[in-house]
Amino acid sequence: MKEDVFYGKGMAHVKKDYPDIYESVVELNKAAYTGKALxxxxxxxxxxxxxxxxxxxxxxxxxxxxxxxxxxxxxxxxxxxxxxxxxxxxxxxxxxxxxxxxxxxx
CATH class of the missing domain: 1.20.1290.10 (AhpD-like)
Known part of the structure; x- marks a missing residue:
């Protein structure tokens, strides 16, 4: 359902040049959008x-x-x-x- 789509223009550069930071953002996204209570x-x-x-x-x-x-x-x-x-x-x-x-x- 949810996708790893980030709307900041700089994220493409982060994904390419700093994959460790990008993966941290992906994990934060997963932690935020849990669907547990809401x-x-x-x-x-x-x-x-x-x-x-x-x-x-x-x-x-x-x-x-x-x-x-x-x-x-x-x-x-x-x-x-x-x-x-x-x-x-x-x-x-x-x-x-x-x-x-x-x-x-x-």
Missing amino acids: DYKTQKLIALAITAANSDDRAMKKQMMSAMREFDATRDEIVDVLRVVLLTSGMPPFTKAMRILYELTE
């Missing part, structure tokens, strides 16, 4: 909320695409996540995330 879809939506709150366009887009592709997350489910972003992080990250969501779904 299922993986919920964890993915939390990751989306964090990237949206940080106003990280590229990561938001990737997280949305991943949630829709891997879990068939609907626009309404993602908007529910973004409602929390609006409440906790304000209008600018919310509107940016909504723009990205509509670019992906229209």
Whole structure:
């Protein structure tokens, strides 16, 4: 289900030139996304909320695409996540995330 896909542009260089660091990140990813108490879809939506709150366009887009592709997350489910972003992080990250969501779904 989950893939070893990291959205930071520098990770390709790390994988090539510093495989020991890359493998550590892979293991950290596995430890974080366990699905023990929260299922993986919920964890993915939390990751989306964090990237949206940080106003990280590229990561938001990737997280949305991943949630829709891997879990068939609907626009309404993602908007529910973004409602929390609006409440906790304000209008600018919310509107940016909504723009990205509509670019992906229209």
